[in-house]
Amino acid sequence: GAVVSQHPSRVICKSGTSVKIECRSLDFQATTMFWYRQFPKQSLMLMATSNEGSKATYEQGVEKDKFLINHASLTLSTLTVTSAHPEDSSFYICSARDPRVNTEAFFGQGTRLTVV
């Protein structure tokens, strides 16, 4: 299947700093990517839809100034967690739809963020 690569897989940062997470589609062009957050033993929560060349669409309750999304090319979307706090510690996962295989979505490996 299609490959979506996410980096880094783990990151520890201090409160108040910013962290950037990258999501790349390696063998297809993704005009749309999705960012999810998952807390322990809970399901995926969609944070925002990242659209290439335009602003991201954020879900209700997600602060767009805190979670900055940039989708500058057809193969790369980035999520920056600004002024991170311990409550932002979570598992962040990106996904992308491969237009060649109908509507199937493929996930990146996920990023475990720990804010200390």
Place this chain on the structure above:
Amino acid sequence: QKEVEQNSGPLSVPEGAIASLNCTYSDRGSQSFFWYRQYSGKSPELIMSIYSNGDKEDGRFTAQLNKASQYVSLLIRDSQPSDSATYLCAGYNYGQNFVFGPGTRLSVLP
């Protein structure tokens, strides 16, 4: 509010048995359905997709879709301990977002 519902489990089955995972959805406009497997601490992995009513088989996995009842299921035959994971059901309405269920935790006992 478009929802996908699953029993959170845990569902425990002995090794070699059939595991049956169920999912219901509220959006009648959903046209595509997916089952993802997620191991603890890992990202979800797509294992089955189904688009039309009936059964779809792939190896030990069979997905079943009944759009009239708004019901999707996943059967795992000859369950193995390595199948122990959380299984996420997702529905997709073209042009909109995927909607994920909360997941069912499956435990296959050796």
